Amino acid sequence: MLNKLFYGDNLEVLRRHIKDESVDLCYIDPPFNSKRNYNQIYNNVGREDRAQAQAFIDTWTWDDFANQGLAEILENYLGHFTSQSIDLISGLTKVLGKDSLLAYLISMTLRVAEIYRVLKPTGSFYLHCDPTASHYLKLVLDAVFCPQGGDFQNEIIWKRTTNAGSSKSIANKFPSNADIILFYTKSESYIFNKIFTEYSEKYKARYNKQDERGLYYLDNLKTYSEERLKKLISENRIEYTRKGTPRIKNYLHEGKGIILDNVWTDIQSLNSQAKERLGYPTQKPEVLLERIIQASSDKGDVILDAYCGCGTTVAVSQRLDRKWIGIDITYQSISLILKRLEDSFCEGVLTEIELNGIPKDIDSAIALANKKDDRTRKEFEKWAVLTYTNNRAIVNQKKGA
Ligand SMILES: C[S@@+](CC[C@H](N)C(=O)[O-])C[C@H]1O[C@@H](n2cnc3c(N)ncnc32)[C@H](O)[C@@H]1O
Structure with a gap:
């Protein structure tokens, strides 16, 4: 298409x-x-x-x-x-x-x-x-x-x-x-x-530990099987709290960002x-x-x-x-x-x-020029001027046709 x-x-x-x-x-x-x-406002090269x-x-x-x-x-x-x-x-x-x-x-x-x-x-x-x-x-x-x-x-x-905006332009409302x-x-x-969007610096601050893999923080290990825990331990992804609770290392580089x-x-x-x-x-x-x-x-x-x-x-x-x-x-x-x-x-x-x-021919150009519903005004003139300047003209409304 x-x-x-x-x-x-x-x-x-x-x-x-x-x-x-x-x-x-x-x-x-x-x-x-x-x-x-x-x-x-059509900005061209300079103010003039x-x-x-x-x-x-x-x-x-x-x-x-x-x-x-x-x-x-x-x-x-x-x-x-x-x-x-x-x-x-x-x-x-x-x-x-x-x-x-x-x-x-x-x-x-x-x-x-x-x-x-x-x-x-x-x-x-x-x-x-x-x-x-x-x-x-x-x-x-x-x-x-x-x-x-x-x-x-x-x-x-x-x-x-x-x-x-400046306080001057703000009315008595938010x-x-x-x-x-x-x-x-x-x-x-x-x-x-x-x-996903990038983590903010504030969010990144929670990754306060580091090992050979990179920055991480310790997160709760939600539901886990014996088998999964063994695998995580073998991958060096587990640390224990003083009370002996296993916690998982959550690495910064593995996160997708914030949804x-x-x-x-x-x-x-x-x-x-x-x-x-x-x-x-x-x-x-x-x-x-x-x-x-x-x-x-x-x-x-x-x-x-x-x-x-x-x-x-x-x-x-x-x-x-x-x-x-x-x-x-x-x-x-x-x-x-x-x-x-x-x-x-x-x-x-x-x-x-x-x-x-x-318009692609004289009849349709005439039809545009005579269009009754010209809500947007001077469409024929704009089309003509822009077309013949390869879309480079600056349209000046004040000068009319
Ligand atoms: C708010 S502007 C859109 C701006 C656009 N999102 C951009 O980033 O350039 C709305 C546009 O709708 C056009 N428009 C208004 N009524 C229309 C209609 N009935 N049919 C087609 N376009 C219309 C206007 O000419 C104007 O260019």
């Missing part, structure tokens, strides 16, 4: 182009319902080359899309919605009213139902969000996954920075410093590779100096994706990111020998991903990609 990059709305792409049960792992990092304004382009505003309004989405869920369009999803959205309509939060949850329900469909029976799903709506999103995900044999596995807390990643699987039988739990404090969000930074405001660190991809997939597996932004999932999948499918609604993302892949991997990398949704 060729890797696939789609330019378009992920709902349409999922429905039209992604087959049932064809994906091993899906990670998504959709725009949150956080009323944030994202200004994409900086230009801004507003890619999307992370707020939601009750509009025609929300009305249409609500109708599709309530009518069980294509038979893709569980009765629990239908009842949930119908109930939330009463509780929340037709407002921005409901519009956001409808948009997510539509898409998660498709993601569930395209996951293989052994597949996993990670939804990256924040506490603004994570409690509602968990209801949405429970209603899609659990009635169909899937299950909730973890709520991962990702502590983004070691220091949450600083918010964590994103939430909800992890679901399509069935009880799924791929999971345990991850990673659901609270991730060792990955920093990208700062302005980070080498991998591409100037995309919501860019996630590669190590974060590396962890998710390694835990929930094997080499050759297919990874989907339906909100792929500047392509962190795509780039890490490529590096870890996975196949990938990326979808984004803005041409700037597509362009940035092509450039990122070209800069990070060998020249042939672009020939292994099937590019979809990008």
